[in-house]
Amino acid sequence: MEKIVRQKSYQLQYLESLNTRIQLAYTQQQYLLNLKKGYEGEKQFDERIEEYFRNEVTVMSDLLVSYNGSTAQIDTLLAIGETFYLYEIKNYEGEYQKLPGQLRKLNGQEFICPSIQLNRAKKVLEQIINQWDEAIEIKPYVVFTNPSFTLFDAKISDPFILPTQINKHLEKLKNRNTKLSKAPVNIVNKLQSEQLSNERYRDTSHEFKYEDMKKGITCRDCQSYNVHLSQRQAICKECGVVQSIDNVISNHIKEISRLFPDMTITTSLVNDWVNNRVSVRRIRSYVKENPIY
Numbered sequence: 651m652e653k654i655v656r657q658k659s660y661q662l663q664y665l666e667s668l669n670t671r672i673q674l675a676y677t678q679q680q681y682l683l684n685l686k687k688g689y690e691g692e693k694q695f696d697e698r699i700e701e702y703f704r705n706e707v708t709v710m711s712d713l714l715v716s717y718n719g720s721t722a723q724i725d726t727l728l729a730i731g732e733t734f735y736l737y738e739i740k741n742y743e744g745e746y747q748k749l750p751g752q753l754r755k756l757n758g759q760e761f762i763c764p765s766i767q768l769n770r771a772k773k774v775l776e777q778i779i780n781q782w783d784e785a786i787e788i789k790p791y792v793v794f795t796n797p798s799f800t801l802f803d804a805k806i807s808d809p810f811i812l813p814t815q816i817n818k819h820l821e822k823l824k825n826r827n828t829k830l831s832k833a834p835v836n837i838v839n840k841l842q843s844e845q846l847s848n849e850r851y852r853d854t855s856h857e858f859k860y861e862d863m864k865k866g867i868t869c870r871d872c873q874s875y876n877v878h879l880s881q882r883q884a885i886c887k888e889c890g891v892v893q894s895i896d897n898v899i900s901n902h903i904k905e906i907s908r909l910f911p912d913m914t915i916t917t918s919l920v921n922d923w924v925n926n927r928v929s930v931r932r933i934r935s936y937v938k939e940n941p942i943y
Contacts, residue, residue, distance in 0.1 A: 656696055656711045658689055660908075667905050670873045671863040691741025691795040692725055695816075699728065702820040708830060708838055713845055715771075717778045722771035727841075729834050731827045736775065736790040738768040743798040748808065753801075764792045765809055784837050791819075860910060865925040870901050879927060899928060899936045 658666075665682040668674060674682065692711070699709060713724040728735040745756045754760045772790045779786060793811045794801070804810055811819050830838070867877045869886035876887040884898045885891075893901075902924055903915055913919065917934045 656689075656692055659685065659712065661685060662689055664908055666873055667909055668858070670868050670875075671909075672858055687741045688739070692739045694741075694795045695726060695737065695739050695793055698816055698820060699726070702824050706824075710838065710841065713841060715774055715778055715841065715845065717774050717781070720770075720774050720777075722774040724771050724775065727775075728823070729830055729838055730823055731829065732831060732834065733787045733789055734775075734834070734837075735823065736768070736772055736788055738764050738771065738790070738792045740764050740792060740794050741796050742794060743796040745800045745802070747802045748804045768792055768809060778841075779837055782837070782840060784833055786834050786837060860913070863909075865923055867898060867902065867924050867927050870897070895928060895932060896936055898924075899933055900940070903937075 662682070662685040665674070665678065665685065669679070669682055696709075696711065699707075703709075708729040710727040710729075711725065713727055715722055715724065724736060725739040726737040728737065742753075746753045747756065748763070749760075751763050751766065752760050753763050768790045772788055775788060791809050791811050793816065794813055795816070797813045799813055801810065801812060866875050867879070867884065868875055869877055869889060869891060870893060871891045872886060872889040874886055874888040878885045878887055879895070879898075882895060884893045884895060899920065903920055906913060906915060906919065906923055915937065917930055917937055920933045920937070921928070921930050
């Protein structure tokens with residue numbers, strides 16, 4: 651198994667870009683925090699899988715699948731032997747109570763039970779596999795990754811893996827035959843080839859204009875503007891991440907396209923977006939060599 655490379659969702663990238671350039675509404679800020687928290691929980695589970703299985707299993711992350719108009723997002727799909735293990739990952743913290751169809755935080759806040767979303771994803775995945783005349787067992791679980799999470803009134807039959815149960819669950823899977831037969835290999839290949847792009851998100855609840863955006867170079871990882879440029883690279887003074895200047899140009903072109911998909915990318919536009927911190931000659935050279943933009 652190669653190292654799991656989990657990309658931030660398009661929604662997360664979009665709101666992070668907005669948050670660095672304008673003042674988001676409170677509800678948008680809360681949604682962004684929840685997306686970040688969810689992403690961190692998914693990465694934590696990735697690390698646990700890598701720790702236990704190394705190169706022994708096939709893992710697919712952030713699968714966006716669709717069948718007959720129904721679309722489902724799958725956080726992690728683990729292929730072991732003749733079985734797919736389907737995981738909905740939650741990074742909840744605090745004390746919760748299990749109610750019919752809901753989880754209720756002990757402070758009174760209620761959420762739709764993640765097992766509902768899990769079962770929907772399982773159903774869509776089963777329909778997709780059935781249309782290929784393939785068959786494989788799918789075992790669905792909701793994984794709660796945050797060690798501070800506590801759940802009351804859950805049943806043994808609930809498809810929940812609590813923080814203290816993750817290691818035992820993975821250890822149990824590790825002791826099984828991990829080699830895939832022909833059928834699951836075929837399904838994995840088809841799922842990977844037919845995965846949908848998740849670049850659909852655009853928040854229309856907040857009107858914004860290009861002129862309203864703060865210009866400048868931001869860090870790819872922490873979104874800080876405290877980025878030092880040398881002739882060949884950019885160094886974030888906040889988190890230490892290092893990028894080539896070409897990567898800086900590429901990331902900011904993608905950011906413009908993400909926020910303003912109808913705008914034509916030009917050298918002068920990119921130069922203005924980064925607040926004249928990269929030479930026009932360097933930007934022009936990059937755009938010329940990468941006409942996809």
